[in-house]
Amino acid sequence: MMIRPTSAGAGFLFAGVLLAVSATAALAQGTGSATLDAVAKRGQLVCGVAGSTAGFSLPDSQGVMRGIDADSCRAVAAAALGDAGKIRFVPTTTTNRFTALQSGEVDMLYRSTTWTLGREGNLGGLFASINFYDGTGFLVKKATNVKSVKEMDGATICVQPGTSTELAIADYFRVNNLKFTPILIQDLAEIQNAYLSGRCDAYSTDASALAAFRFQQGDKATDHVLLPEIISKEPLGAMVRKGDDKWFDLVRWTYFATLIAEEYGITSKNVDTFMSSNIPEIRRLLGLEGDMGKALGVDNKWAYNVIKQVGNAGEIWDRNITPMGIPRGINNLWNKGGLQYAPPMR
Amino acid sequence: MSTTTTTHAAVPERERPPAMVYGPIAWARANLFNSWWSTAVTLALIYLLVKWAVGFIDWAFVNAVWTVPTTPQGTLDPTPCRNAKEIGACWAVIGDKYRFILFGRYPYDEQWRPAICIVLFIALYVMSAMRRFWRKELALIWIAMLTVIGVLMWGGVLGMPYVPQDTWGGLPITLILATFGLAFAFPLAILVALGRRSTKLPAVRMLCVVYVELIRGVPLISLLFMASVMFPLFMPVGMNPDKLLRAQVAIILFAAAYLAEVVRGGLQALPKGQYEAADALGLSYWQKTGLIIMPQALRLVIPPLVNTFIGFFKDTSLVLIIGIFDLLTSGKVALAEPIWQGYSSEVYIVLAIIYFIFCWCMARYSRGLEQEFSRAARR
Numbered sequence: 001m002m003i004r005p006t007s008a009g010a011g012f013l014f015a016g017v018l019l020a021v022s023a024t025a026a027l028a029q030g031t032g033s034a035t036l037d038a039v040a041k042r043g044q045l046v047c048g049v050a051g052s053t054a055g056f057s058l059p060d061s062q063g064v065m066r067g068i069d070a071d072s073c074r075a076v077a078a079a080a081l082g083d084a085g086k087i088r089f090v091p092t093t094t095t096n097r098f099t100a101l102q103s104g105e106v107d108m109l110y111r112s113t114t115w116t117l118g119r120e121g122n123l124g125g126l127f128a129s130i131n132f133y134d135g136t137g138f139l140v141k142k143a144t145n146v147k148s149v150k151e152m153d154g155a156t157i158c159v160q161p162g163t164s165t166e167l168a169i170a171d172y173f174r175v176n177n178l179k180f181t182p183i184l185i186q187d188l189a190e191i192q193n194a195y196l197s198g199r200c201d202a203y204s205t206d207a208s209a210l211a212a213f214r215f216q217q218g219d220k221a222t223d224h225v226l227l228p229e230i231i232s233k234e235p236l237g238a239m240v241r242k243g244d245d246k247w248f249d250l251v252r253w254t255y256f257a258t259l260i261a262e263e264y265g266i267t268s269k270n271v272d273t274f275m276s277s278n279i280p281e282i283r284r285l286l287g288l289e290g291d292m293g294k295a296l297g298v299d300n301k302w303a304y305n306v307i308k309q310v311g312n313a314g315e316i317w318d319r320n321i322t323p324m325g326i327p328r329g330i331n332n333l334w335n336k337g338g339l340q341y342a343p344p345m346r
Numbered sequence: 347m348s349t350t351t352t353t354h355a356a357v358p359e360r361e362r363p364p365a366m367v368y369g370p371i372a373w374a375r376a377n378l379f380n381s382w383w384s385t386a387v388t389l390a391l392i393y394l395l396v397k398w399a400v401g402f403i404d405w406a407f408v409n410a411v412w413t414v415p416t417t418p419q420g421t422l423d424p425t426p427c428r429n430a431k432e433i434g435a436c437w438a439v440i441g442d443k444y445r446f447i448l449f450g451r452y453p454y455d456e457q458w459r460p461a462i463c464i465v466l467f468i469a470l471y472v473m474s475a476m477r478r479f480w481r482k483e484l485a486l487i488w489i490a491m492l493t494v495i496g497v498l499m500w501g502g503v504l505g506m507p508y509v510p511q512d513t514w515g516g517l518p519i520t521l522i523l524a525t526f527g528l529a530f531a532f533p534l535a536i537l538v539a540l541g542r543r544s545t546k547l548p549a550v551r552m553l554c555v556v557y558v559e560l561i562r563g564v565p566l567i568s569l570l571f572m573a574s575v576m577f578p579l580f581m582p583v584g585m586n587p588d589k590l591l592r593a594q595v596a597i598i599l600f601a602a603a604y605l606a607e608v609v610r611g612g613l614q615a616l617p618k619g620q621y622e623a624a625d626a627l628g629l630s631y632w633q634k635t636g637l638i639i640m641p642q643a644l645r646l647v648i649p650p651l652v653n654t655f656i657g658f659f660k661d662t663s664l665v666l667i668i669g670i671f672d673l674l675t676s677g678k679v680a681l682a683e684p685i686w687q688g689y690s691s692e693v694y695i696v697l698a699i700i701y702f703i704f705c706w707c708m709a710r711y712s713r714g715l716e717q718e719f720s721r722a723a724r725r
Contacts, residue, residue, distance in 0.1 A: 051671075051679065052678070052682050053682065054682050054684045054687075055684075059446065059679060060683075061442050061443055061445065061446050061683075062445075062454040063449070063452060063453065063454055063515075064454075065451070088510060089451075090512055091669040092669050093668065093669050095571070096571075096574050096575050096668055099575045099576075099578060100578075102579065103578035104578075105578055105589070189681075189687065216688075218428055323421070323684075
């Protein structure tokens with residue numbers, strides 16, 4: 001999920017220059033956003049996703065893309081085009097995702113991509129939102145009685161090679177003057193078996209993946225403990241191309257709209273009852289006053305469409321992440337002990 | 347079941363050959379039990395084989411879980427599978443996911459269309475394999491069938507909704523990549539092989555040599571990467587040839603380079619006298635090539651040709667690295683579903699069976715073809 005970016009090549013620069021030129025040319029007419037104009041003309045949003053990560057984006061048995069990344073894409077389609085169904089998902093891999101964005105093959109990426117300086121500075125992308133705060137965690141067996149990573153001096157740890165997890169563990173153990181033996185296993189099923197069969201004392205990867213893995217153990221889930229230390233920051237979110245600020249605004253505010261809706265308790269089921277609300281921010285959110293949509297270059301009903309067709313942030317979470325057994329934790333709203341905070345809509 | 351009894355007329359029984367000289371018992375004695383050492387090895391191997399077979403049958407059939415109950419929320423409850431882990435196979439994963447594995451993200455209600463396409467592809471293979479269809483009309487049939495397949499897959503006419511090709515997946519993608527790949531690569535390969543042997547056109551020869559060596563010098567995976575990652579960067583913004591098409595072109599170019607070398611091998615194996623005899627008859631270059639050289643050269647290289655074909659059929663699964671859902675990728679993605687993680691053996695066995703059937707048929711057919719063609723030589 002978090003393979004380190006390899007050399008991106010000068011092609012990015014080249015594509016970036018071309019994009020900047022075409023973006024300024026498009027300013028003369030339309031909405032002021034080359035991407036939004038292209039999406040409107042096509043009548044379809046093209047969204048790059050992983051297509052292979054449960055809970056984020058994974059086709060179900062009927063081939064329909066499910067997950068918070070998929071639903072976040074649908075929300076943008078609802079905001080831009082008024083119809084969450086006008087969307088095409090392009091599965092991308094960790095190697096071709098940035099090229100797909102740069103070359104215009106996709107309009108945006110929601111591909112469980114970690115927001116880092118390198119990716120914004122070098123790769124010509126901008127992160128518009130964080131729909132999932134993740135981090136590297138540790139899973140141990142309850143029988144070992146380990147309560148903290150600090151007690152794991154000399155432990156063997158199962159980890160996937162080439163991931164940012166591997167780096168994070170090495171850094172953390174060095175800083176804390178602890179020793180550990182990594183057991184590097186590429187295949188996911190194999191690494192999980194290695195941990196279960198006791199080949200390693202701990203299994204380390206993204207905390208969300210660990211929670212999901214623990215949940216899959218069914219009755220035996222309580223035999224495993226997720227240690228309290230989260231040793232790295234992995235904010236995952238939407239990435240758009242640099243040079244199209246209006247499009248960036250729309251993607252970012254679509255996400256904020258789902259947060260604001262959750263704050264006010266507006267869901268896909270009760271959104272219509274709020275149409276007579278007196279609260280100014282709700283009226284602005286639902287397009288009853290303030291011309292917020294016009295400012296973004298879309299219909300004033302944009303956020304109404306998002307909430308009605310996709311739901312608020314809490315609904316998206318409950319639909320996709322709760323069934324995997326991952327607690328909401330820091331992904332909750334700011335006023336419920338989490339980090340999700342939307343600026344005011346006014 | 348049958349209750350009929352037949353009475354034979356008194357045909358004088360032919361005397362059976364002695365059991366100790368001919369027949370299965372004699373064969374076993376001669377080959378499996380001819381010394382104490384070979385008897386020991388035979389018995390040990392039989393023991394291992396039976397033990398393994400019994401274990402496999404237990405796992406795959408006796409203790410297998412075929413279906414899992416549905417929870418009141420409408421999701422599947424994999425508890426029976428979890429309880430049978432290590433003891434029995436969980437075929438319920440196939441029951442839940444077989445349509446996804448076969449057809450990928452193709453819209454669920456329209457999946458009869460790719461299903462018909464698979465049947466059409468197989469019909470096309472069978473027809474092309476039968477000698478009585480080896481006429482000029484076969485090319486027309488191919489064009490017609492491929493058009494029908496295209497119409498079915500894309501739709502947009504005759505009341506069928508349009509399905510963009512990035513939602514195609516599963517077995518049709520594998521068959522499309524392999525069929526179009528080899529169908530276009532083969533003629534290209536013949537031209538390149540001829541070009542490489544050309545003595546009168548040094549420029550063409552150099553071009554063919556450079557093409558073959560360049561393509562053969564890099565792995566298919568890097569060609570696919572180039573097609574998927576590098577190529578779009580050199581195109582004007584907004585102009586994006588489809589990902590599937592780019593992968594298809596990469597596979598055609600790669601296959602053609604390999605097939606060209608196989609064909610060239612056949613050309614080199616032909617005695618010089620054949621060329622000279624054709625020249626002596628006053629045939630033009632293309633007549634000579636089409637009527638004398640190619641039929642003989644291609645016959646010589648059937649085994650390596652089929653070898654390359656089989657290799658490429660399986661190599662199409664490499665498109666997984668650029669995010670195309672071919673048969674293997676669909677299987678892997680089906681396994682990413684949380685409730686089915688850990689049941690990879692079941693899915694991979696099914697995928698292996700599908701791949702094996704296609705490859706085995708190709709191998710069998712080439713054997714038949716070889717025997718038929720070598721009849722003249724044996725006479």
